[in-house]
Amino acid sequence: MPGFKCLVVAGTPGVGKSTVSRLLAERIGGTHVDLSELVVREGLYDYYDPETNSYVISEERVSARVRELCESSSGTVISTHYPEVLDSKVVDLVVVLRLDPRVLITRLRKRGWNDKKVAENVMAEVLSVVLTNVVARFGTGKVVEVDVTGKTPEEVVDELLRKVREGAAPAGYVDWLSVVDPSFIEELERVL
Ligand code: ADP
Numbered sequence: 387m388p389g390f391k392c393l394v395v396a397g398t399p400g401v402g403k404s405t406v407s408r409l410l411a412e413r414i415g416g417t418h419v420d421l422s423e424l425v426v427r428e429g430l431y432d433y434y435d436p437e438t439n440s441y442v443i444s445e446e447r448v449s450a451r452v453r454e455l456c457e458s459s460s461g462t463v464i465s466t467h468y469p470e471v472l473d474s475k476v477v478d479l480v481v482v483l484r485l486d487p488r489v490l491i492t493r494l495r496k497r498g499w500n501d502k503k504v505a506e507n508v509m510a511e512v513l514s515v516v517l518t519n520v521v522a523r524f525g526t527g528k529v530v531e532v533d534v535t536g537k538t539p540e541e542v543v544d545e546l547l548r549k550v551r552e553g554a555a556p557a558g559y560v561d562w563l564s565v566v567d568p569s570f571i572e573e574l575e576r577v578l
Contacts, residue, residue, distance in 0.1 A: 390478045390550075392456035396469040396520055397483035398511040400493040403465040406483060406546075416461025420466070424451065425540060426511045449473040469544055470519040480524050481546050482517045484560040486535040488570065506575040512562045512571065529557040
């Protein structure tokens, strides 16, 4: 895609970032990089925290490595659920994928995660946490939001390319709080 060397596909775990990013990279003749895999493979973290069961990443090293990757290739597509660690000067565009929390909960349960971890992530989607972090970090001008619910990965890629071309629909149009039943939220709260 002309003018876009560094594209980020962001969203809550399970919304389809890797699937869509692989396809998008193919379509634009670029390369897909999964940020979590890159961090672990290249040791771009400060330490492993057994309490949260996760790596505490080094923002400086991650940003430097992503800059390198983006500069060396014509279209790098980076999928991540923590895009806010990336340098806004390096990133050209962030696409935030949104998925109906009632669909997401089924996908995350299939991953074998415990109820609390599933509820935390579904609640994050309900509350637009990733989108809010992205807008705070990159500003609305660099953000495109796509509701992927009920769409095939091919349809999602078509829609996001069209939105990028047209600069359509300001981010923030998806509001799951006004869509899901209050009892769905209460059920999540009981587990949290
Ligand atoms: P993420 O990278 O956001 O965690 P994945 O790309 O791993 O998400 O997708 C999570 C699961 O959902 C996978 O089993 C994948 O095959 C499926 N999936 C992804 N996109 C879609 C879609 N548009 N429609 C149906 N299933 C999808």
